[in-house]
Amino acid sequence: MISALSFRLTKRFGTRTVLDEFALEVHGGEFVTFLGPSGCGKSTALNLLAGLIPATSGEIRLDGSPIDHLPPERRGFGMVFQNYALFPHLTVFDNVAFGLALRARPRAEIAQRVRRMLQLVRLTEFEARYPSQLSGGQQQRVAIARALAVEPRLLLLDEPLSNLDAKLRLEMRSELKRLHADLRLTSIYVTHDQSEALSLSDRVVVLRDGRVMQVGTPAEIHDRPRTRFVADFMGYRNFFPVTVDRIEPGGLVVARGKDVTLTGRPVTPLAPGSAAVAAVRPEDVELTAELAGPNVVRGTVRLTEYLGREHDVEVALDSGTMVMARVERPVEVGSAVGLRLPSERVVVLPAGDGA
Amino acid sequence: MGRLWHVAVYLFVVGFVLNLVGIVGHVLVSSFARRWFATPLPNAFTTAWYAYSWREFQLDQVLTVTLVVAASVTALALGLGFPAAYLLARHDFRAKNALLLLFFLPLLIPQMTYGIPLATTLYRYRIGGTVAGVIAANLVPMLPLAIFVLLPFFEQISVNLEWAARVHGASRFQLFRRVIVPLAVPGLLTAGLLVLVTTIANFELTFLLSGAGSQTLVVALYYAVFAAGMRPIYSVDAMAVIYMALVLALLVLVLRFVRPTQMVFRLDRRN
Amino acid sequence: MLPAAIYLLVMFVYPFAYGVILSLQAKGGGISVANYLAFLLDPWQVRTVWVTASIAVPNTVLTVLLALVVAYSMRRGVWMERTITTALVLPIALGTVLVAEGINGFYGPKGWLNQGLLALGITDAPRLTHNYTGVMIALLVQHFPFCFLMLLGYISGIDPGLEAAARVLGAGPWAIFRRVMWPLIAPGVAIAFALVFVMNFGVFPSAVLVGQPAGATRTIAIAAYQQAFEHSDMAMASAIAVVMGGCQLLGLGLILVIRRRMAATGVATVGAGKR
């Protein structure tokens, strides 16, 4: 197992900069996720690490020594591709055996190892099938087994769950989690799905247009997004432009907007008088009987959407600002309601994107 | 090592293209030469051979035949091929594979092989040697060609679209006229152009079936080259250039619609 | 549908059947294999099978091999690809007759090529036209682009992700070809082989115009043509056409068998530890 991977990469296609000085240190056994919207350069970063495309500049160090000069076949990594890229002419067994056969391992050892991998991904009875005879989830597990079979120093996964239906995706997510817990392989995982990133990773890297927006544990990213972009990506739906009024002794910030005066947690130091954005998730907004008070806004229900256990509610404030809330009891469209934005759940971000 | 390999491959390709340039270029230069004998370029140029060959080879008549044949074959191939391709793309039926094979064989089997029995038959019914005979024979490979070019175009048209048209009240005929045909226009254009240029360049069948008044330009060119020495080679090359101009003009049109790689093999996806 | 099918039945299947029957008709009437015997027992005639094979087989192997190498090397695109592929369509579109005339000029003793060789001091270059070599050149010029474009279309249709996956798993260029690409290309190569062989075996205009139609390149198609149109012996001509078709079928069958064998003996499958 490796003890550290570090890289600093820039990639340009023509004049377009797809990755701009993307730098990171990954510890041995860590599960790191690159999270970002489509086209932000996630796959490019993975392909650079695998050596499939050359970097414009930068370097990759594995355990301290540079590996940039190594072609992909000599890096000893494993990779799971978005569309799996299973060899259509080989059986499941031969697909998993592919990397081992290239290393000219003895036949018995290969067979044993392949069977163990297939056991691990629960595909033992499918070893004689061809990829075309498997379901999407099964193909995906073959792809994982194939990557794991070579005991990779680093496992790269490019949106491996994106082609699956919702239920299977949840199942495979748990399986990946279990596999990583069992094997502790250093892994880099690429996705644009925040819940995948949060549930799987030790650390999440949020990318935007080829630049790192924030790096942190899932809890940090989730609870303390540092920019509006990251907050948006993490499911904060309500943003209020505000001006910082004062800093409370406990560190909370009191900020004044056109609808409301809010108390919230700052994620970065903010000076009084500076422009900021207060953000809160629909899930954290509560219905309240009070119609006024600290961190309370009032408005008229415009739209409700039944979700099974909860209701999504769109409330128009008097100023016209829309607030989304997710609440447990039904409310009538057209009725006046009060909403509380709990101060421990409100984050206050610097205005602008910090990009 | 890998680099050397690529350089070698590149050199071969460049050499091959140069050889094509040489082949075409020789004909072109020769057609304008007053006399040309073992020098890089002729000492004097003239355009006289074009008039000469137009007269001597009766190119007005030959060209008329060529265009009549090509246009008729194209029209017939599209007319007959259109419904056939549509049905093959849309419906599954028991004889489908047998039919596909029937349409496939005339493209696979070289024309010399089936051309001789075909010529025998057509001469027996006194169609051989006439323009009609040439058209009938050329249709044998061109009809399948049209069908196989049209097929993917029909397969692309979503069945849902047809259902939507039917649900909204289009009769079978209206469906065809207002939905299928307009959507198939690019396919028809591609197939039509390909059949046109292929027919003009098609040699063997035309050669076996044509008589004195029913030669197309390639066949006339063949006889001229075959009997080289009867007339100045420059005039033969002038005819070759006229032929080349005709084919190239159409080829330019064709290449607007298809990629070069699509021009050679339309069949692999079918088997 | 029906009209198209009927047309081909009448114009393709019927003449073929008629030709076979005609070839089996004896001069005086009744069924006999006299035409076939006459062909097989006449050394001048039966030699054409050998002549044709000695052109078709080496030419097919050379053409497909070259096309495979070039197409495989160009599978991920190269500089001026569009120009190159367009240039290669030329000989296909122009057809055999024009190419033959051009070859006679360009490769002829007074052509640019020989002039170039003379300028380089090579005075004893072998003759390249109106002989076996001429036909080989003509067929190569004609069929290499065909085969190349077909294989390029075939190879570039293969998911590039497979190659990337193989590389990450440790496969070098040779292993990628041998274990991933070749098994996937092989069906295409077999088709190319079959098509080029069949075309080569029916060679007619090139053999006449660039070859030596009365001698070294008197192919079976020439024999059939002469029988039909110079001797007006349609029965015998049909017999020769049938022999020609038979040889083409034989070649096709052989290619298919080889392909099966290869698939069955594991050239096309990588068994774990099979090596």
Ligand SMILES: Nc1ncnc2c1ncn2[C@@H]1O[C@H](COP(=O)(O)OP(=O)(O)OP(=O)(O)O)[C@@H](O)[C@H]1O
């Ligand atoms: N070969 C290429 N040439 C030019 N531009 C490219 C190339 N490959 C990728 N790009 C561009 O680089 C950007 C990043 O691409 P990349 O595939 O890394 O995105 P991604 O984050 O993986 O997106 P997705 O979630 O959709 O897979 C995209 O805008 C893409 O258009």
Ligand SMILES: [Mg+2]
């Ligand atoms: Mg991607």
